[in-house]
Amino acid sequence: MKKYKWLVPTIYILFLMLPIYWLINMSFKTTTEIINTYSLWPREFTTENYVKIFTDSTWYMGYVNSITYTVFNTIISVSAALPAAYAFSRYKFVGDKHLFFWLLTNRMAPPAVFALPFFQFYSSVNLFDTHIAVALSHCLFNIPLAVWILEGFMSSVPKELDETAYVDGYSFGRFFFKIFIPTIAAGIGITMFFCFMFSWVELLLAKTLTATVAKPIAATMTRTASTSGYELGLLAAAGSLTIIPGAIVIYFVRNYIAKGFAMGRV
Amino acid sequence: MNKTINQKAWYFVIPVFVLVAFNAAVPLMTVVNYSFQETFGNNVFTWEGTRWFKQILQSDRFHAALGRQAMFTSIILLIQIPLGIGIALTMPKKGWGVPVCLILMSMPLLIPWNVVGAMWNIFALPDIGFLGHTLNAIGFDYNFTQQPGDAWFTTILMDVWHWTSLVVLLSYAGLNSIQPAYYQAAEIDGASRWAIFRYIELPKMKKVLTLAILLRFMDSFMIYTEPFVLTGGGPGNTTAFLSIDLVKMALGQFDLGPAAAMSLIYFFIVLLLCWVFYSLMMRNEEKS
Secondary structure, eight states: OGGGTTHHHHHHHHHHHHHHHHHHHHHTSOHHHHHHOOOSSOSSOOOHHHHHHHHOHHHHHHHHHHHHHHHHHHHHHHHHHHHHHHHHHHEEOTTHHHHHHHHHHHHHSOHHHHHHHHHHHHHHTTOTTOHHHHHHHHHHHHHHHHHHHHHHHHHTSOTHHHHHHHHTTOOHHHIIIIIIHHHTHHHHHHHHHHHHHHHHHOOHHHHHTOSSTTOOHHHHHHHHHHHSOOOHHHHHHHHHHHHHHHHHHHHHHHHHHHHHHHHHOO | OOOEEOTTHHHHHHHHHHHHHHHHHHHHHHHHHHHTEEEOSTTOEEEOTTHHHHHHHHOHHHHHHHHHHHHHHHHHHHHHHHHHHHHHHHSOSSSTHHHHHHHHHHGGGGSOHHHHHHHHHHHHOTTTOHHHHHHHHTTOOOOTTTOHHHHHHHHHHHHHHHHHHHHHHHHHHHHHTSOHHHHHHHHHTTOOHHHHIIIIIHHHTHHHHHHHHHHHHHHHHTOOHHHHHHTTTOSTTTTOOHHHHHHIIIIISOOHHHHHHHHHHHHHHHHHHHHHHHHHHHHHHHHO
């Protein structure tokens, strides 16, 4: 039985790759070929769809916008969550448990509930259609998650570390940045990965809060689809390209995923 | 861990508190505001009391959507959690296989949700999609845009494809944290494979699994974009889960009052269930 163990992950990965292959396959076809023939690989191989995306600014700016607010959000979420998670993992204070649960409830709020009020709210504070608006709105679900994950990592670091550092004459700031943060670097990596991931993939709020200037790529895709008919080839190419930033991020945190998770929530 | 009592810790929490409250409080109050009023546009509102709440709670449409949602979430959890654990158990523990598995398995998690929907749409189309074409070629009468059963099958398969990896990654991390000494002890005692899983691996994975269940529960209960792009809630209303139904009501028909009331009821249900999960989890933690 042990001999065939590798079969399970292999079959699972094949299952994961199939729809992705299909999307990439379509992205190299012309729309007429997609509609008229069924084929496992492109018969008339074309890169026209990709050329269109990289030359048309309404398309490629979509990627720039998405990456911009995602990076903003990751930085805001993690830097705000770091001190908070430290407080939750080290100290007892009035209302700590309630506050922690309240934070988590925001992770539970269905974005569909908030879409319309968010639009009105961000319009009224003049942030509508800016990258920062999307980045801030994504804090609603990313900060609670970041606090939760970081708290787990920090709790696994023994408190003696803090105490020894103070005895050695470290100030809090120096201890926090010079000793504590390097100790939980893996945890921070994982947290950033999750923040990036949830901000990158979210569409409902990003679409609601933007019009033209900060329009995310995912919204560009839906709007183009409705105005100029279904250009399946172009849509497939745009979709294939959205996989790349995620793949790059995974590549960078791949070592942290294995090691990091393990020391974190267990 | 022994925590020191220190009220100054609040200073550390303030940034998080402000950022989240900024996003949560004002929009939530707007929803509460709408839920008690009727509007015909032009910012004219009339007080309606609890009428919308009563209307929603008694409406067949809400009950049907809630039923579909509960069914979907249960199926998702029943498939993804055992499957995720199973795959994590068979994953390589060292060597080149580890990064390959981790990278490839994380891919679906980082694809924007509407792309996932669109991808599965073209993958499952009966005429030009691989899945639809293959199923029809081997004799199934498959068409997810026409038949409710097929639409459900496709939506569930899509979600399994999309999210099982999260359970795998978390379980794998839990498994990796088990020290070899435990396995050696089990071997000396002559424990069966099942006993190792039941008494060593499962308890060690408890924390990550709770996280996985909680995340999967919340996200599947709030699912919107993927089924919206894949099936649009159809055929008919058969895959219109709570969020889809809600957005239809709020933006499609512009029934702000009932939609707001429904939002609050919806939010309350998620909150209640999560609170139950969370309390159970915390109680377990205190015990151990």
